[in-house]
Amino acid sequence: MxxxxxxxxxxxxxxxxxxxxxxxxxxxxxxxxxxxxxxxxxxxxxxxxxxxxxxxxxxxxxxxxxxxxxxxxxxxxxxxxxxxxxxxxxxxxxxxxxxxxxxxxxxxxxxxxxxxxxxxxxxxxxxxxxxxxxxxxxxxxRPFKPDMPGAEHAITSNEIFLLDELPKSILIVGGGFIACEFACILNGLGVDVTQFYRGEQILRGFDGEACDHIAGEMRENGVNLHVGTNIASMTKVDGGLEVEGTNGDTATYEHVMFATGRxxxxxxxxxxxxxxxxxxxxxxxxxxxxxxxxxxxxxxxxxxxxxxxxxxxxxxxxxxxxxxFKGNPTPVDHELVASAVFTQPEFGTVGMTEEEAQNYGPVEIYATSFKPMQSSFAGRADKVMMKLIVAKDTRKVLGCHIVADHAGEMIQLAGIAVKMGATKEDFDRTCAVHPVMAEELVTMKSPVRET
The missing domain is CATH 3.50.50.60 (FAD/NAD(P)-binding domain)
Known part of the structure; x- marks a missing residue:
């Protein structure tokens, strides 16, 4: 044919x-x-x-x-x-x-x-x-909108770029990376941001310790973040949308943005x-x-x-x-894909979370949190976090998690090492670059805990 x-x-x-x-x-x-x-x-x-x-x-x-x-x-x-x-x-x-x-x-x-x-x-x-x-x-x-009264008045990440005016206030519903990124973005642009997430902690599926760190920094930076909270009702009123939360709070927001998955x-x-x-x-x-x-x-x-x-x-x-088209059967490799979440602070991650590693076998957790030089000198209170998940038997680095400015840039390079099967000793043998935040990845000598 x-x-x-x-x-x-x-x-x-x-x-x-x-x-x-x-x-x-x-x-x-x-x-x-x-x-x-x-x-x-x-x-x-x-x-x-x-x-x-x-x-x-x-x-x-x-x-x-x-x-x-x-x-x-x-x-x-x-x-x-x-x-x-x-x-x-x-x-x-x-x-x-x-x-x-x-x-x-x-x-x-x-x-x-x-x-x-x-x-x-x-x-x-x-x-x-x-x-x-x-x-x-x-x-x-495409963005998913929940089926609830008033949802037709809400926007999604598709429309956020098309707004004629930047809102004075917004409620963002969701706890994934899109919700958290836009909460940080709009907060940085001067919008009064409230975020509802029905789960226990934002960024479900990512490393729990890293998520806790990011949530704390988001709140410190001014995002009004509520976990374990969802919309109970939403009504269009003059000036925006009146929302009652399942936590009992009622407020009016100029916009409500659903970031509840795709x-x-x-x-x-x-x-x-x-x-x-x-x-x-x-x-x-x-x-x-x-x-x-x-x-x-x-x-x-x-x-x-x-x-x-x-x-x-x-x-x-x-x-x-x-x-x-080239006669070379090639399966797609979905293992150890590094990714970045552009929250403020940024989050870079590759490999297993600490929670996932518990199903692998005995592991060692190397982690540190500290004030970086640049922000410490400026008097800011924010901290960064570096974390390695290491298998006790093979010594392979199973996961690397970074919460810091430019974490996306750092995790791209760390991802190469993890993808190659680098061990903790490979990291230790690598001479530190000083003074940079990423040197902490090769200077953590003792595990903070074992599981």
Whole structure:
């Protein structure tokens, strides 16, 4: 059978674009359909705009520190309009780069929604229908809004970048990394931030000691964080939304933002009719090669709900092309993926948490918390934390957790060592770089506890 394309990619995010470009570079005839904006969640409404907001929110503290170091430094009011205009211009620039990547590699792009008709056919919202030898689903995820009265008046992380005005007050509901990052960002920009999380502690699934440290620092920095608390009722009133919490408090917030998780965007995609198996959350079920129950249909990125990180989606896309178009079956490696949470302070992590390590066997915990030189001199009370989880039998470093400014930069390099199977003695043999915060990773000599 002759197909219109060798590969049809549904979704123009990081995973989809990388897959399309690499497949085309191998000589495949490739098309890609994106219904919103090229670049996906990361570029348009996730990592990139969020990190730029992180930078913007950090300047007041930097100016305070500058004064402590002798500079006659002052800071005026923050202009959301100025920042938002530059932000949108930057996103437009990046979207243009993504479009150029596709066109320069010979990928035919369609600004349309695509649905799967069968194992080899897709139909676009424009009415066009195409056949393809292989179909790759890379549509990503979307924010989840709980089903409750008044939820239609709340915003999500998608809308936070589009606000005409920066709110004076906001309630953020959720305890994951998106909720915590935006609580810190908006607090840094001068917004009165309250955060509700129904669980016992924020950042569930991360190392508990690190989470406790971050929660304490967030509160110290001005975030009104309530754990074990959810919305009991929410009503639209003049000036915003009146919210009663399950803790008994009632307050009015200019905005309420739900950051209560994300779900795969598979509704109405036609996958089940084509024979593709979906999970309970709507995620596409795939094997280690990102192949679905239909041999010609693959899926990568957040739509599979494996590890929902941009670099992972890109790695999955690369492995897909190696497997399907280069004849080199390549399973995706999801082990020991380092990640960063851009709270203030920042959190970098790779490998096992202390809680997970308890199921591994006997381990040693090396940890330290201290005031870093820069902030100590400036008179700030904030502390950083460094932590290593070490197996007693093999001496391998099973996990590394850093809570500090620039923790994301540090964990990228520590992640290489952990991925290579470095032992505690390998860390100890490494001469410290002085004076930097990260030297503590190679100078912790005695465990603080064993489990």
């Amino acid at each position: 002759a197909f219109d394309y060798d590969l049809f990619v549904i979704g123009g995010g990081s995973g989809g674009v990388r897959s399309a470009r690499l497949a085309a570079s191998e000589g495949a005839k490739v098309a890609l359909a994106e219904e919103y904006r090229m670049g996906g969640t990361c570029v348009i409404r996730g990592c990139v705009p969020k990190k730029l907001m992180v930078y913007a929110s950090g300047y007041p503290t930097q100016i305070e520190d500058a004064r402590s170091y002798g500079w006659d430094a002052q800071i005026g009011d923050f202009s959301w309009q100025t920042f938002r205009g530059k932000l949108h211009a930057e996103l437009d620039r990046l979207e243009g780069i993504y479009k150029n990547i596709l066109s320069s590699n010979g990928v035919e792009a369609f600004d349309a929604r695509a649905e799967v008709v069968d194992a080899h056919t897709v139909k676009l919202s424009s009415g066009q229908t195409f056949t393809a030898k292989h179909i790759l689903v890379a549509v990503g995820g 779900v795969p965007v598979t509704d109405g995609l036609g996958l089940e009719n084509a024979g593709v198996e979906l999970g309970r959350k709507g995620q596409v079920i795939v094997d280690e090669y990102s192949q679905t129950a239909v041999p010609s249909i693959y899926a990568v990125g957040d739509v599979t709900d494996r590890i929902n990180l941009t670099p992972v989606a890109i790695r999955e896309g690369v492995a897909f092309v190696e497997t399907v």
